[in-house]
Amino acid sequence: MDRAAVFDVDGTLVDTNHLHVATWWEAFRQAGHRVPMHAIHRSVGLGSTDLIAHLLGEDRDTEQDARLSAAHTALYAQYFDRLPAFADAGRLLRRLHEDGWTVVLATSASGPELSALRRAIDADDAIAATASSDDVEEGKPAPEPVQHALDLVGVPKERAVFVGDTVWDMRAGRRAGVRCVGLLCGGIPRADLQEAGADTVYDDPAHLLASLKDSPLA
Structure with a gap:
């Protein structure tokens, strides 16, 4: 599955x-x-x-x-x-794709902004679908962005993990019924992410990539 x-x-x-x-x-x-x-x-x-x-x-x-x-x-x-991707962001998505994960983006960005973000990540070959703000009536912390992302690829919530950097991400993921991974690179404290629903927290994409075998994305 x-x-x-x-x-x-x-x-x-x-x-x-x-x-x-x-x-x-x-x-x-x-x-x-x-x-x-x-x-x-x-x-x-x-x-x-x-x-x-x-x-x-x-x-x-x-x-x-x-x-x-x-x-x-x-x-x-x-x-x-000149939007700067975090180190190993593209490598992380490609590694997950190679490991059999279906990679989906769920973002409040749309249009030219979303295109610029995807160029920065430079991993379109690993991204199966994108749920943007144009696709939902309610944004995060409502669960709709995460639910729509899963609907796009036909994966049930029990088989999904959501990775984000804000309390709004963690709350949206929790309300959608998926496991949540928090990243500190957005500037939100670890305790706040955990209180909002993060199962585990990593520094940034590079840290998550290096820790994959022990993470919810193992």
């Missing part, structure tokens, strides 16, 4: 979380909002509308959401041609 390794992308396979922090901070600043960078960092991993609601509150002027999101996208797009 097939088994699926589902991966978040930003902060998990590609070193982009702090780029998102800086560009969201600037988008908020341009719109007249003073939002601390540490608060933005803790919100990275949410979809754009959920991130804005998390930081500005439900009583905000929601008509401004689209402009904020567009500003962030425009600012972040400046980095599309």
Whole structure:
């Protein structure tokens, strides 16, 4: 029976979380909002509308959401041609593919941003499918992104592992009923990932690759 390794992308396979922090901070600043960078960092991993609601509150002027999101996208797009993958990110996906895992991406990115992330990872030959924000009604921490990723490849939750770097990833994976692996390279503390549902935590893709035989992806 097939088994699926589902991966978040930003902060998990590609070193982009702090780029998102800086560009969201600037988008908020341009719109007249003073939002601390540490608060933005803790919100990275949410979809754009959920991130804005998390930081500005439900009583905000929601008509401004689209402009904020567009500003962030425009600012972040400046980095599309040089997004840095973490060391061994592509090797990790290829190794899992060679070991019989079906590799799926589950990300809030879409369109040109998703294409830029896939170019950075440079492992398309190992990726069976991608569930993007365009494919679901609710983003993480709802389980829908992970569930949709598994539906794309026809693998049951009992045969899946989800790898991510934020508490939103771990909560989404837990709610989807899959085992969760946390990575520290997104900047979220180990204890927070474990509290949110991580079965085990590694430093980064290179650490997970070196530890595969003792991991949930053995």
